[in-house]
Amino acid sequence: MYEFLGALIGMSVRSGILMSINLPGFIWKQFTDEEVTIDDLNEIDSMTVNILNDLRDVQGKMTEESFLEGYELNFTTILSNGEEVELVSGGKNKKVNFSNL
Numbered sequence: 080m081y082e083f084l085g086a087l088i089g090m091s092v093r094s095g096i097l098m099s100i101n102l103p104g105f106i107w108k109q110f111t112d113e114e115v116t117i118d119d120l121n122e123i124d125s126m127t128v129n130i131l132n133d134l135r136d137v138q139g140k141m142t143e144e145s146f147l148e149g150y151e152l153n154f155t156t157i158l159s160n161g162e163e164v165e166l167v168s169g170g171k172n173k174k175v176n177f178s179n180l
Contacts, residue, residue: 081109134180143177150175 084106091098105119121128137146154170155163165171173179 138177138180147174147176 084100084102087098087100090096103119103123105115105122108115108119117128117131120131141149152175154166154173154175156166157163163171167173
């Protein structure tokens with residue numbers, strides 16, 4: 080994707096044709112080597128940010144034992160096409176707990 084965007088921007092610069100490319104801030108930040116923050120994610124997926132904030136706060140609200148009983152989380156996600164992908168190597172078999180939350 081980045082190669083395509085680079086080629087598209089290069090073509091625009093060389094040809095002098097101005098293009099309006101409306102991309103989220105985290106894409107542009109990766110081009111300029113800036114740090115991507117949770118606020119950048121919030122621009123495109125506020126529901127995920129709410130979930131992440133709830134997970135961040137959970138350690139003060141319950142014990143690790145009750146967390147593990149109530150949540151069966153691993154390091155995977157489901158893409159919009161229904162495909163499950165690992166977020167880290169071996170993520171399908173790696174359980175989320177307080178130490179890696």
